Amino acid sequence: xxxxxxxxxxxxxxxxxxxxxxxxxxxxxxxxxxxxxxxxxxxxxxxxxxxxxxxxxxxxxxxxxxxxxxxxxxxxxxxxxxxxxxxxxxxxxxxxxxxxxxxxxxxxxxxxxxxxxxxxxxxxxxxxxxxxxxxxxxxxxxxxxxxxxxxxxxxxxxxxxxxxxxxxxxxxxxxxxxxxxxxxxxxxxxxxxxxxxxxxxxxxxxxxxxxxxxxxxxxxxxxxxxxxxxxxxxxxxxxxxxxxxxxxxxxxxxxxxxxxxxxxxxxxxxxxxxxxxxxxxxxxxxxxxxxxxxxxxxxxxxxxxxxxxxxxxxxxxxxxxxxxxxxxxxxxxxxxxxxxxxxxxxxxxxxxxxxxxxxxxxxxxxxxxxxxxxxxxxxxxxxxxxxxxxxxxxxxxxxxxxxxxxxxxxxxxxxxxxxxxxxxxxxxxxxxxxxxxxxxxxxxxxxxxxxxxxxxxxxxxxxxxxxxxxxxxxxxxxxxxxxxxxxxxxxxxxxxxxxxxxxxxxxxxxxxxxxxxxxxxxxxxxxxxxxxxxxxxxxxxxxxxxxxxxxxxxxxxxxxxxxxxxxxxxxxxxxxxxxxxxxxxxxxxxxxxxxxxxxxxxxxxxxxxxxxxxxxxxxxxxxxxxxxxxxxxxxxxxxxxxxxxxxxxxxxxxxxxxxxxxxxxxxxxxxxxxxxxxxxxxxxxxxxxxxxxxxxxxxxxxxxxxxxxxxxxxxxxxxxxxxxxxxxxxxxxxxxxxxxxx
Numbered sequence: 001x002x003x004x005x006x007x008x009x010x011x012x013x014x015x016x017x018x019x020x021x022x023x024x025x026x027x028x029x030x031x032x033x034x035x036x037x038x039x040x041x042x043x044x045x046x047x048x049x050x051x052x053x054x055x056x057x058x059x060x061x062x063x064x065x066x067x068x069x070x071x072x073x074x075x076x077x078x079x080x081x082x083x084x085x086x087x088x089x090x091x092x093x094x095x096x097x098x099x100x101x102x103x104x105x106x107x108x109x110x111x112x113x114x115x116x117x118x119x120x121x122x123x124x125x126x127x128x129x130x131x132x133x134x135x136x137x138x139x140x141x142x143x144x145x146x147x148x149x150x151x152x153x154x155x156x157x158x159x160x161x162x163x164x165x166x167x168x169x170x171x172x173x174x175x176x177x178x179x180x181x182x183x184x185x186x187x188x189x190x191x192x193x194x195x196x197x198x199x200x201x202x203x204x205x206x207x208x209x210x211x212x213x214x215x216x217x218x219x220x221x222x223x224x225x226x227x228x229x230x231x232x233x234x235x236x237x238x239x240x241x242x243x244x245x246x247x248x249x250x251x252x253x254x255x256x257x258x259x260x261x262x263x264x265x266x267x268x269x270x271x272x273x274x275x276x277x278x279x280x281x282x283x284x285x286x287x288x289x290x291x292x293x294x295x296x297x298x299x300x301x302x303x304x305x306x307x308x309x310x311x312x313x314x315x316x317x318x319x320x321x322x323x324x325x326x327x328x329x330x331x332x333x334x335x336x337x338x339x340x341x342x343x344x345x346x347x348x349x350x351x352x353x354x355x356x357x358x359x360x361x362x363x364x365x366x367x368x369x370x371x372x373x374x375x376x377x378x379x380x381x382x383x384x385x386x387x388x389x390x391x392x393x394x395x396x397x398x399x400x401x402x403x404x405x406x407x408x409x410x411x412x413x414x415x416x417x418x419x420x421x422x423x424x425x426x427x428x429x430x431x432x433x434x435x436x437x438x439x440x441x442x443x444x445x446x447x448x449x450x451x452x453x454x455x456x457x458x459x460x461x462x463x464x465x466x467x468x469x470x471x472x473x474x475x476x477x478x479x480x481x482x483x484x485x486x487x488x489x490x491x492x493x494x495x496x497x498x499x500x501x502x503x504x505x506x507x508x509x510x511x512x513x514x515x516x517x518x519x520x521x522x523x524x525x526x527x528x529x530x531x532x533x534x535x536x537x538x539x540x541x542x543x544x545x546x547x548x549x550x551x552x553x554x555x556x557x558x559x560x561x562x563x564x565x566x567x568x569x570x571x572x573x574x575x576x577x578x579x580x581x582x583x584x585x586x587x588x589x590x591x592x593x594x595x596x597x598x599x600x601x602x603x604x605x606x607x608x609x610x611x612x613x614x615x616x617x618x619x620x621x622x623x624x625x626x627x628x629x630x631x632x633x634x635x636x637x638x639x640x641x642x643x644x645x646x647x648x649x650x651x652x653x654x655x656x657x658x659x660x661x662x663x664x665x666x667x668x669x670x671x672x673x674x675x676x677x678x679x680x681x682x683x684x685x686x687x688x689x690x691x692x693x694x695x696x697x698x699x700x701x702x703x704x705x706x707x708x709x710x711x712x713x714x715x716x717x718x719x720x721x722x723x724x725x726x727x728x729x730x731x732x733x734x735x736x737x738x739x740x741x742x
Contacts, residue, residue, distance in 0.1 A: 032062070175214040297354075330387060413435075666678075
């Protein structure tokens with residue numbers, strides 16, 4: 001059996017610990033020992049007992065190498081965290097885990113298959129936190145992944161074990177008195193820098209720890225109150241609530257009641273406005289920002305101008321957590337605290353109205369982001385939608401749960417086209433588009449919201465085409481075109497014709513591609529439509545021209561696109577225009593210009609997680625590299641592109657035109673290196689992750705001595721193998737020459 005080379009260790013995606021981890025030394029050592037003897041370890045316990053913090057601390061220790069060298073090798077592919085608490089739809093479980101692992105897949109393969117193939121030969125630790133609402137589905141997924149991935153280990157945290165063969169379950173008890181006191185002091189000092197442990201308050205603090213049964217979350221809530229109350233005052237108010245629950249008994253409360261008591265006590269100590277905001281914030285899933293909180297939660301009884309101060313108060317009481325993200329400052333409510341607030345919101349009878357306000361905010365956010373995608377804020381839009389994904393999912397669910405609001409779900413799923421197609425989220429986009437269309441009126445049925453259905457149809461056709469599912473794509477696009485004709489919707493018709501032209505392009509039917517793409521451009525202009533999609537249509541028309549040898553026309557179209565993109569600050573479509581310009585530059589012998597253009601193209605596509613654009617650029621860059629006289633580096637780039645195509649699907653769409661640069665590079669580099677060395681370089685390339693590949697591609701090859709003689713040239717066109725099944729042996733008219741420098 002071929003030995004898999006050990007790749008360079010990757011760090012994973014663990015968040016940094018901002019508040020510090022206190023205590024649990026014995027438990028951490030035990031978890032390390034359990035992970036050495038079992039591939040599945042589950043930490044269980046009640047809410048608030050500290051499961052998440054413990055497994056994250058154990059995961060960080062594993063990422064740092066633990067205490068023994070074998071751990072370094074065992075987790076050489078990293079330590080990865082998948083947070084599952086906000087996932088409610090079982091269909092999104094595998095997608096959430098894949099996203100946590102940084103996987104981008106453009107195919108129609110089931111996400112579980114994608115995960116299994118990715119993990120099959122890797123050695124990593126996967127941390128699953130908050131799975132209890134999907135325990136059966138999580139157990140089935142973990143079982144399948146462990147069976148097919150001998151190098152995988154799983155560390156999970158939940159309120160109950162997964163109950164799988166070989167699982168080692170570690171129930172987590174509250175902190176012992178000494179550790180509980182240390183945690184309370186640490187968090188109280190963070191809340192009030194003037195706070196210190198003294199002989200006068202030690203006994204009160206110890207009693208407070210005992211009364212809270214050593215539960216970390218309860219202790220943190222109590223510490224948050226020490227900004228305004230003394231330890232004795234905190235204990236006195238807490239004891240009043242205990243007496244209410246136990247009829248005056250001073251005995252220890254059961255742990256679940258101790259936590260609920262601590263949260264309920266915190267609730268009682270809040271002002272009326274703080275309680276109201278706490279309850280209303282419970283409608284959010286995961287993170288949210290201040291603008292969202294103000295819109296969703298404000299009302300006559302909670303003025304919008306008061307929300308900021310109230311958020312600050314909830315932060316000070318440890319009821320909210322502040323987090324810095326790529327999308328700016330955001331807030332998150334701990335799940336146990338959120339559930340308590342959600343219960344109060346239901347009891348007020350206001351939950352339905354708040355969910356609809358939440359839905360309306362995210363409908364508006366998606367609409368704004370679609371418009372702002374065609375602007376200099378494109379990168380910020382991508383980061384914002386990424387940060388809001390859990391809330392957008394919740395909004396989609398809200399739409400699709402109500403038969404009368406399915407059209408809103410179709411609109412929302414369609415409006416997020418730029419995220420599904422431009423940021424590597426095709427599989428999830430396909431999920432929501434299929435669901436929304438299946439739930440709504442079909443073709444021929446009267447609908448006052450036909451425009452929403454037509455938008456979802458053309459976006460589905462677009463997404464399915466990028467996944468390589470041409471049958472589903474054509475079905476959706478024909479339905480959209482016919483529906484647009486019946487309802488008199490010229491914009492939807494233009495999008496349908498555009499995507500039909502795109503399908504013709506990747507199917508090598510250049511005559512039809514030119515006809516459809518040209519028609520779509522005319523329709524867009526007549527409708528006054530100008531956005532990233534319209535410019536992409538112009539780029540695709542340029543590709544059709546370039547592939548047929550009409551470089552002048554292709555250059556003119558793409559230079560116009562580049563100029564508009566630079567004027568508008570648009571980067572995603574510009575990257576595709578740069579790809580065509582680089583293709584033409586290489587065909588004209590301008591390797592330096594081609595490399596400059598492709599370097600920008602690679603950087604942009606990587607930033608947007610656009611796997612299709614990235615792998616196309618890398619393949620063409622490999623041909624540029626061999627033309628510059630660096631065949632070994634070209635072979636490495638070719639090898640590095642191969643795993644990416646697994647995520648895209650059919651290599652280069654099965655197209656002879658798109659495939660030509662790869663075959664030419666393989667032929668020329670192979671002639672220069674010999675078959676054995678070419679294969680060795682390509683194997684090395686296949687071990688590179690996407691980040692390492694992009695870094696290497698942007699750095700460029702090391703300078704090499706000029707060749708002493710003329711480099712071998714490609715064989716005559718008649719001698720070259722066919723570029724695709726059923727194709728003739730002719731090089732497509734517009735394939736770049738890419739002659740090696742000599």
